Amino acid sequence: MTVYFIGAGPGAPDLITVRGLKLIERCPVCLYAGSLVPEEIVQAAPKDALVKDTAPMHLDDILAEIVSAHARGEDVARVHSGDPSIYGAIAEQMRRLDALGIPYDVVPGVPAFAATAARLKTELTLPEIAQTVIITRTEMKASSMPEFETLEILGRSRATLAIHLSIRNLTHIRETLTPYYGEDCPVVIAYRATWPDELYIRTTLKDMAEEVRKAKITRTALILVGKVFGDVEFRDSDLYNAGFSHVLRNVGKKKRLAE
Numbered sequence: 001m002t003v004y005f006i007g008a009g010p011g012a013p014d015l016i017t018v019r020g021l022k023l024i025e026r027c028p029v030c031l032y033a034g035s036l037v038p039e040e041i042v043q044a045a046p047k048d049a050l051v052k053d054t055a056p057m058h059l060d061d062i063l064a065e066i067v068s069a070h071a072r073g074e075d076v077a078r079v080h081s082g083d084p085s086i087y088g089a090i091a092e093q094m095r096r097l098d099a100l101g102i103p104y105d106v107v108p109g110v111p112a113f114a115a116t117a118a119r120l121k122t123e124l125t126l127p128e129i130a131q132t133v134i135i136t137r138t139e140m141k142a143s144s145m146p147e148f149e150t151l152e153i154l155g156r157s158r159a160t161l162a163i164h165l166s167i168r169n170l171t172h173i174r175e176t177l178t179p180y181y182g183e184d185c186p187v188v189i190a191y192r193a194t195w196p197d198e199l200y201i202r203t204t205l206k207d208m209a210e211e212v213r214k215a216k217i218t219r220t221a222l223i224l225v226g227k228v229f230g231d232v233e234f235r236d237s238d239l240y241n242a243g244f245s246h247v248l249r250n251v252g253k254k255k256r257l258a259e
Contacts, residue, residue, distance in 0.1 A: 007084045007111075011081075019107050029066075036220070119190075134161050160228055163224075
């Protein structure tokens with residue numbers, strides 16, 4: 001018996017991995033985060049499978065279902081949204097499973113920030129503009145931020161930021177980032193990326209709070225900040241530069257052989 005922590009992707013049912021879908025199709029128990037995982041994905045479970053939405057359940061309730069499945073020798077598809085390694089709350093579940101001696105495995109999924117970049121047809125890293133992507137959140141009621149991961153410290157990098165779980169903290173984000181990014185820095189608010197009701201707001205640090213208020217967005221949104229989201233000039237990378245040598249394309253050697 002194995003518990004499979006499966007990343008279901010950002011919302012579109014066809015963005016789950018082949019591996020994840022095949023596991024759901026064969027596991028006799030499916031526990032899924034119903035507030036963020038589309039029903040179409042868990043409908044792939046066997047007809048006689050036990051399928052439960054864990055949104056209203058506590059950790060102890062979820063573990064009780066897993067322990068029962070373990071006693072029956074039944075595999076469990078534990079389905080989370082996005083990629084389970086990012087704000088997936090799987091570490092606490094795995095810690096409990098370790099203590100109980102219940103085996104588990106993890107199947108990655110498409111994270112929301114990657115899906116949003118795809119929908120925007122935007123690269124998050126551009127030569128000499130941004131080569132770093134920081135995935136973070138701001139301090140809210142759920143939990144505090146580590147001392148050296150405050151938005152002010154991270155903002156000094158001027159890297160591309162993917163800020164999760166913070167749509168109600170826009171004033172703090174604007175005030176904290178403006179000294180480093182400027183009030184005109186491009187911002188994208190991604191609401192329910194890849195879902196049928198998805199919405200993308202292109203705005204700036206200065207105007208984002210007002211735009212979000214107009215759209216009446218209060219949850220399930222990602223905040224992307226950085227120059228890469230604007231109309232920015234950048235040079236071509238060296239990856240496909242005809243004059244650039246690397247281990248698979250030694251330009252200098254080819255030139256000498258031609259001579």
